[in-house]
Amino acid sequence: MHAPKVRVENGRIQIDEPTDLPNGTELCLLPLAPLAGEPVNELDDEERAELHQAIREGFEDAKAGRTIPAEQWLAELRSRL
DSSP, X not given: OOOOOEEEETTEEEEOSOOOOOTTOOOOOOOSSOXXXXXXXXXXXXXXXXXXXXXXXXXXXXXXXXXXXXXXXXXXXXXXX
């Protein structure tokens, strides 16, 4: 399955391509680019260093086998919404 492209017209989300998602499927949409007038989410040097450290730790966890199945992670993430 691929992520379908959507666009906004007159304040409504429009999609003009078929999907194999079942009826009733709920989706969370995020804009690909910042909205007009909104600041770009820039990281300062400290935040960027923290991000890079978290990424390194994630790789180390994966190498050590400290992982969970993607389906479990997604279920936990969805439970927070």
